[in-house]
Amino acid sequence: MDILVILIPVSLFLGALGLVGFFWLLRKGQFDDPDGDANRILRDDYDDHPKQ
Amino acid sequence: MTASLTHPRPAACPACNAAPAAEALAAKPVDARLMLSLPGIHCAGCISGVERALEGVAGVRAARVNLTLKRAAVEAGPEITAGDLVAVLERAGYEAHELDPGVLAATEADKGARDLLMRLAVAGFAMMNVMLLSVAVWSGAEGVTRDLMHWVSAAIVLPAIVFTGQPFYVNAWSALRAGRLNMDVPITLAILLAVATSLYETIMSGEHAYFDAAIALTFFLLAGRYLDYRTRATARSAAQELAALEVPRAIRLRDGVEETVGIADLAPGDVVLVRPGGRIPVDGTVTQGKSEIDRALMTGESLPAYAGPGSAVSAGEVNLTGPLRVEVTAAGKDSSLHRIADLVAIAESGRSRYTSLADQAAKLYAPGVHIMAALAAVGWYLYTFDLRISLNIAAAVLIITCPCALGLAVPAVTTAASGRLFRKGMLIKDGTAMERLAEVDTVVFDKTGTLTLGIPQPVGLEGLSDAQARVALALAQGSSHPLAQALAAGLAGREAEALDGLREVPGYGVEAMWNATPVRLGRAAWVGAEAPDVTATFLQIGDAEPVALTFTDSLRPGAREALDGLKRAGLRVMLISGDTRGAVRRFADEIGIEEVLAEALPAEKAARIAALSEDGAKVLMVGDGLNDTAALAAAHVSISPASALDAARVASDMVLLGKDLSPIADAFDTAVKARKRIRENFSIATVYNIVAVPFAVAGFATPLAAALAMSASSITVSLNALRLK
Incomplete structure (x- = not known):
């Protein structure tokens, strides 16, 4: 069971990585307009002014 | 801000x-x-x-x-x-x-939602890790391994639960300080007791630790709280956004100089200038100028009224044809606009306080859970004289009964329902509006601007001779009066006659010379005709008998569908309007409404609604004008179209986003379904509790059972809510 000493921190680290990633996306406004983003990619014209 | x-x-x-x-x-x-x-x-x-x-x-x-x-x-x-x-x-x-x-x-509201989402994410992260660690314990880890798992779980859960549970602690504390019990009190108690006993068990290398259950509970409840918050935030921002800040300004004339001032700065005796097309900012008397004024939003009259020196005008009316100078008799707090606001305030105070389904459930639930947990603890203490066992049992009972599913039951359904209505073009401003809409048995419509668009359309133009039509078109093109413009649009495609000396006589109409014959288009009295009870303008060529050109108000798209849908649902439909009796009656016959009240003043509208409510009816009011605001506020639930005055939109619970009225019938349908789902969800949650509680009280509840019961009930409830889509 010594392997747990490595595995538990590793799993916690990976989980935390996901959490930090989520925070980053949240702060970047990735969830502000999900429908719009889904549709924008289908447009023919090039998006000259992507949202900053 | x-x-x-x-x-x-x-x-x-x-x-x-x-x-x-x-x-x-x-x-x-x-x-x-x-x-x-x-x-x-x-x-x-x-x-x-x-x-x-x-x-x-x-x-x-x-x-x-x-x-x-x-x-x-x-x-x-x-x-x-x-x-x-x-x-x-x-x-x-x-x-x-x-x-x-x-x-x-x-x-600002987004920040609150983001904050909750952050907590939700942290709780989710902690829950997943702790659940994984708990799998080892559930599958029979013993001794040092179990203790290790418990300690790691404690290390994750303790900081996470302090951070993520904050909304509940704060709410519970403020409720307790006010001497009340709400849903958050049993939640907080369950979390604290579970964490405390688990920590104690871990220190004593005990068998049962509920860290996983405590954090899972927080996660599910936060999910419910987040959904709830989002719905209410949309509601709040909708109220603010749609209440477009129409800053009322007026042009004051002082020593012949025009200056733009806020309404608040006007005093009785000031003279203000109202340009054609402008809204009259104050109550007053016309001192100079002639025009016609549109009172539709104030009184519901569809026919423009004449205004000349000496006529009284009130705030909110629209000046149509000529510039007017108005001497202020009342501004700000004393104006008729403000009197309507007072009516709204009175109507609102008379509206019975609505207890939402969630509050009703919480009222039954919170004391019940506490009593049960306390009884279990006391019983086990008397049976074993072991405080550790009895506290463990109490924690298990609190965790198992904790209103996870109850916390999700209402928000999940309202989120699904309001999302569905939003896609159909309806915004819900008030959190309990959906539940109230489901109770409605009587629908009262306003006419002008609500069932109709408030835009006149000429009828019977085929009856005109070619010459008449061409003269009428030429005259109509010379005026910006709404009837003239409607006529010009109706006659578009014909050729206009060439006229000389076309001039607009504000308050009366337009006149010109056509091949040396005077021609006029205007009010009945001006051309010497009898005024009919319908919206009409008159065309006179030379000395010939004036020809009446009548107008009808076009029906709002979707009005018929909405009415049919509501009638099919078995609701009583009524029409209350401030317009003249004949106009209202004819319109009601055309659209198929039997109960009609015409020439109703704003206060009468509100009184009628109040009388209906007193008779036990739950009234849905649909209106758009200032004259409807008091009635909107007095009704059990109210809807206004996007074109309504901001005052009306503020007073109503739901706002239509587009021109179409048909979402109203859908909304009623959805509301009834949503209420059904909420009730089902309560039943599901109750059944889970009834099944699980005896196990907990009897001391058979293991952390695994708690985790299963909680997740299963929360997921069932959410899935049931999603069926509404």
């Missing part, structure tokens, strides 16, 4: 908060950020179309559509008004409405 942007319902009177609104306006950056509501957009093509149309306007620097919220943010110079952009979009084929730039207040 000034208080004006968060103004609650008293804004029924736009004039009352003119001063703070003006301050807010002054503080606005020069680089105007306009917000437009676009109820009709739904696809990638719409995004491109709207953005291209907006960016084609000179002065617009950037436009960005948000499809999820169905709105566009526009960065433009100060010379661009939202009205210009709305017109551009209408030409491009997109329905658009102005939103309050005070959406800044909505970002």
